Amino acid sequence: MSTDTTSKAIADTQHEEHDAEGNSIAAWTAVIIMLVAFAVGTAAFCFDLPVVVWIAAGFEVIGLIVGQILKRMGYGVGGHRYVPKAHS
Structure with missing residues (x-):
């Protein structure tokens, strides 16, 4: 495998991991609650x-737990x- 092919494969893998970072139902639900x-x-x-204020602080923790x-x-x-x- 050439160096260009290896570099492209690594870049594609890193791009895929970065695209999905935090973009899930679990993450968005936790963020909205918090x-x-x-x-x-x-x-x-x-x-x-x-x-x-203390009840709201409790909901911050609940947001983490729900996420x-x-x-899981x-x-x-x-x-x-x-x-x-899909990205447009």
Whole structure:
């Protein structure tokens, strides 16, 4: 195998890994839960509602757990239920 062919194969592999990075149902679900929790927690902090701030902090942790559960169920990148989207 020539050096050009080897370099192209390595570049293709790296490109494939980079394309799928974080683009899965598990990742997006975790990010959305955590983003909403962060926004609610920030607003609650501004309005001096410490109970709501702590509840929002709890939802941050829940977002991480939900992401891991979905990943283990196969919805993460490379999982058996993961369907990559075609790039246009």
